[in-house]
Amino acid sequence: MTRYTAPTDDMQFVLHDVLNVSASDIPGYNDLEADFTSAVFEEAGKIASQVLEPLNAVGDQQGCRLENGVVYPPDGFKAAFDQMREGGWTALDLDPDYGGQGMPYLMGTAVGEMFSSANQAFTMYQGLTHGAYAAIHAHGTDNQKAKFLPNMADCTWTGTMNLTEPHCGTDLGLMRTKAAPQADGSYKISGQKIFISAGEHNMSDNIIHLVLGKIVGGPEGIKGVSLFIVPKFIVNDDGTLGERNGVSVGNIEKKMGIHGNSTCVMNYDDATGYLLGEEHKGMRAMFTMMNEARLGVGMQGLSQAVGAYQNAVDYAKDRLQGRDVTGVKNPDGPADPLIVHPDIRRSLMDQKSFVEGGRAFLLWGAQLIDQAHRAQDTDADGLVSLMTPVIKGFLTDKGFDMAVQAQQVYGGHGYIEEHGMSQFVRDARITQIYEGANGVQALDLVGRKLAQDGGKHVMAFFDQVKTFIKENETDEALKADFLDPLKHASKDLQSAGMYFMQNGMKNPNDALAGSYDFMHLFGHVCLGLMWARSAKAALAALSDDATSRSNTDAAFYETKLTTGRYYMARQLPATATHLARIQSGADTVMALDAEAF
Structure with missing residues (x-):
């Protein structure tokens, strides 16, 4: 429905x-x-x-x-x-x-x-x-690229990534999958992987698994991890498919959501694999895929909020419930539609302002990736590396929250499967977990990304915000509603970063205990910047001598401005709360002994 x-x-x-x-x-x-x-x-x-x-x-x-x-x-x-x-x-x-x-x-x-x-x-x-x-x-030989990529481009052959094992998730140094070198340069791969999305299905002629494993005799821990191409069917030199490889599906996971995707337990029993990239440098090659996947998962979190929001709007306009306290809006009916009520409006505005701001943030991140790869821009590459955990963590956390809010608009019907809102919530939930749970994303942001290249990239972000505000500070239509809130939020973000610098070296837990709040604080500032930029574009399009590049009408731009003002007034002030939590340090977080929980 x-x-x-x-x-x-x-x-x-x-x-x-x-x-x-x-x-x-x-x-x-x-x-x-x-x-x-x-x-x-x-x-x-x-x-x-x-x-x-x-x-x-x-x-x-x-x-x-x-x-x-x-x-x-x-x-x-x-x-x-x-x-x-x-x-x-x-x-x-x-x-x-x-x-x-x-x-x-x-x-x-x-x-x-x-x-x-x-x-x-x-x-x-x-x-x-x-x-x-x-x-x-990115990492294959010319022969590997010629052999696998054309059929993967059109999904005649599909692909997977195999990281997790039953006994280890994020700590990949604990993996047990082994790769035994063979005389012909290939490897025999043995081990079990779990949570493998699209691990087995009949929609393609072959499945190309990328599998992390340790070469026998290599270094211990994460330094000994390599990446291997392990096809479901061996690919002959002439490109035809040969015998079935030693890879099989052990089970399909029974999941909370995304039921239409085959999430599998995969067994590798002396399967033939081919080294991708350098020996013991598997994480370098895998991160090419994982970073792209994390941006894609941020997109998924946003997308579930989009779908849920569209249906919640329909329901709020159609469902009759109560009367508007300021006066009847549907005199010919027994009640007014839900959308007249302020709390429903609040919920829908939360959703609308997130999905539109989040979309701008996501597409800006995609533009940075193009700038990094197509223009060989190392500064853009550093900035998008900084933004990756924010895109993944913030968009999926808030995407799930918005899906729940959309479900709430339906009242009891949102809890009934036939209305479809439960699926948005359940499908959104996984995005907070896979490709690095959001707590891990926050730790990566604070523990590695902030200090990367001497803090160059976070300073570049602050410079972008400052420059935008300075360039537009004489625009009265922007100043009070957009620039001033953005300035306050940016100062909160800078204060949080300063707190980490002053306290993190003395007590690392002070930084790590605030990492999740920092990720959300950063996400709000990013959406604040996107809304400020969107407001500038909308005002320009509404000016007398403007010709809109996107060819939409005036009502669209007026709605955009109203939605942006809502985000800046009702959502962006959350940065102050996140800052207060960060500055409270780790003492209350770590106060209890483990036995007291």
């Missing part, structure tokens, strides 16, 4: 009014004219709403089934997957030398949001393949 409509107008606004992509000097961005991106988004939106969304509830209700070692996806998935392949959607932003369409990562991210909003579990099959493709593209 749910529906999804791609937010093409808002995506056009972010790309062309806020980011002004077609005027960018990033290679390939000169092709991103408004007419072109609009055409891509319109077609992707049709696929999302007409093909993927109708299968979302099907996947949730049916799940995947394991029969005789083969995993069968829900009804309709295979036909839809074929349609995605035939339309070229799996290869949108991949290298043309290996079958891709060569569009910027930015376009793949925007389209990915549409597909994930419509059907997250389905979209993961191609999403995992995209990540595996990226790792082989």
Whole structure:
């Protein structure tokens, strides 16, 4: 009973009014004219709403089934997957030398949001393949790239990433999977991996597993970890498929959500594998895939909030409940619609201001990735590395919160499966956990990313905020509603960073105990910056002599300004609370002995 409509107008606004992509000097961005991106988004939106969304509830209700070692996806998935392949959607932003369409990562991210909003579990099959493709593209030999990438680009072959084992999650140095060198240069891989998304299914001819393991005789711990390409079927030198490899599915995990994706236990029994990258440097190669995956998971968290919000708005407009305290709004009916009530408005404004601000933040991050990779910009690479845990952690935490708020709009009906709101909540929940649980993201942000390159990248972010405020401080339409709140929030973020510098060396727990609050404080400042930039773009579009690059009407821009003012007034002040928690230190956090819990 749910529906999804791609937010093409808002995506056009972010790309062309806020980011002004077609005027960018990033290679390939000169092709991103408004007419072109609009055409891509319109077609992707049709696929999302007409093909993927109708299968979302099907996947949730049916799940995947394991029969005789083969995993069968829900009804309709295979036909839809074929349609995605035939339309070229799996290869949108991949290298043309290996079958891709060569569009910027930015376009793949925007389209990915549409597909994930419509059907997250389905979209993961191609999403995992995209990540595996990226790792082989970055670290593979010419022979490996030629052998695997063309079929992975169009998802004739799909891909996975295999990290976690039953006894270890984040601490990958504890892994037991072994790789025994062979005379022909290959390795025999033995071990068990768990939580492997899209680990086995019948929608592709082959599955290319990227598996972390330790070469026999190598260093202990994380320094001994290497990465291997382990295909389900051996690929012959001429590109044809050979015998079945020693890899099999042991079980399908029974999960809270994303039932349409086959999350598997994978067993490797002397499976033939090929080293990807250097010996004992597996984490370097894996992080290529993991960093992309973390940005993708941030997108998933946002996407579930988008889908839930759209349906909550529909319900709030249709459901009659009580009367408006300021006067009857529906005199011909027995009650007024829910949307007249202030608390419902508050909830919907929380959701709307998050999804639109979060979308701008996500697409800005994607633009930084293009700037880093396409323009070889090391500063952009450092900035997006800093932002990765914020994008992943903040967007998924808040995305889940917004999905819950959307469910709450429905009242009791939100708890009933036939209305579909439960699925948004359940599917959003995993995004806070996989690809590095959000607590780990916060520790990474404070423990590694802040001090990276001498703190150069966080200072660059502060400079961006300061420069934007200074350049626009004479604009009275921006100052009170947008620039002043952003300035206060940015000062809170700087104060938190200063607290860590002054106290973290003396007592590391003071920094680590505040890391989660810092991640959220940082996320709010990022959305505050995005809303300030969006407000500037909207005001410019409404000016008498303006020609909007995204070709939307005046009502759109007025709504954008109103939504932005809400975020700055009602959400951004949360930075003060996060700062107060950070500055309280670790004493109260660590006060109890373990036995007292």
